[in-house]
Amino acid sequence: MAQMYFYYSAMNAGKSTTLLQSSFNYRERGMTPVIFTAAIDDRYGKGKVSSRIGLQEEAELFNVNDDLYARMQDMNTAKKVDCVLIDECQFLTKEQVYQLTEVVDKLHIPVLCYGLRSDFRGELFEGSRYLLAWADKLVELKTICHCGRKANMVIRQDASGKAIADGDQVEIGGNDRYVSVCRKHYKEALER
Numbered sequence: 338m339a340q341m342y343f344y345y346s347a348m349n350a351g352k353s354t355t356l357l358q359s360s361f362n363y364r365e366r367g368m369t370p371v372i373f374t375a376a377i378d379d380r381y382g383k384g385k386v387s388s389r390i391g392l393q394e395e396a397e398l399f400n401v402n403d404d405l406y407a408r409m410q411d412m413n414t415a416k417k418v419d420c421v422l423i424d425e426c427q428f429l430t431k432e433q434v435y436q437l438t439e440v441v442d443k444l445h446i447p448v449l450c451y452g453l454r455s456d457f458r459g460e461l462f463e464g465s466r467y468l469l470a471w472a473d474k475l476v477e478l479k480t481i482c483h484c485g486r487k488a489n490m491v492i493r494q495d496a497s498g499k500a501i502a503d504g505d506q507v508e509i510g511g512n513d514r515y516v517s518v519c520r521k522h523y524k525e526a527l528e529r
């Protein structure tokens with residue numbers, strides 16, 4: 338039976354790497370995975386999922402206006418799809434998470450979503466909120482803070498390396514802008 342999975346973590350935990358490994362596993366069995374990533378995340382060039390260890394694959398892009406059920410229905414009609422892999426799934430809307438549940442329940446295609454649970458303020462992203470609510474399986478991918486504890490928070494830094502408390506939820510960036518830390522060090526960085 339097809340299921341929806343939400344693989345969540347802080348940044349730098351290997352989400353994109355794990356997604357690319359899953360895609361490779363499907364392909365080596367002669368199956369057809371489809372990868373999506375957020376159009377707004379253009380760090381490594383549009384239409385690509387890249388991991389920091391150098392693996393990369395082409396991806397379909399999604400933005401907030403896309404009907405992901407309709408797109409998957411069309412693709413699956415043209416050629417049978419065995420699995421849908423979504424990177425940066427924190428940027429999905431509530432409606433799109435619902436559409437992906439329809440991909441699982443009506444098209445019977447497994448959907449594996451990879452993304453952040455919370456933003457730099459410790460608030461849930463919209464996509465993550467509904468994946469936490471509706472996915473069949475929740476899987477935490479772990480990375481560690483500089484102190485050795487599990488890093489479950491992400492700090493956004495200004496140009497001088499100081500933690501920022503306010504700002505837009507979405508700001509694309511990498512190690513220059515964000516650091517994954519444990520909750521204790523997150524609070525300390527924000528002097529709470």
Ligand SMILES: Nc1ncnc2c1ncn2[C@@H]1O[C@H](COP(=O)(O)OP(=O)(O)O)[C@@H](O)[C@H]1O
Nearest residue numbers: 347348349350351352353354355387388389390
């Ligand atoms: N050259 C490397 N060799 C091995 N591991 C690496 C290398 N570069 C980065 N990594 C590790 O890869 C992980 C980040 O992978 P990535 O899939 O991009 O993460 P995420 O999508 O969760 O942000 C980190 O744990 C990082 O330490």
Ligand SMILES: Cc1cn([C@H]2C[C@H](O)[C@@H](COP(=O)(O)O)O2)c(=O)[nH]c1=O
Nearest residue numbers: 348349378456457491506507508509510
């Ligand atoms: C914490 C946080 C992150 N983002 C952005 C920064 C990156 O572009 C992505 C996450 O990338 P990953 O390495 O693949 O996990 O999300 C953001 O927009 N707002 C935030 O609060």
Ligand SMILES: [Zn+2]
Nearest residue numbers: 482484519522
């Ligand atoms: Zn720590």
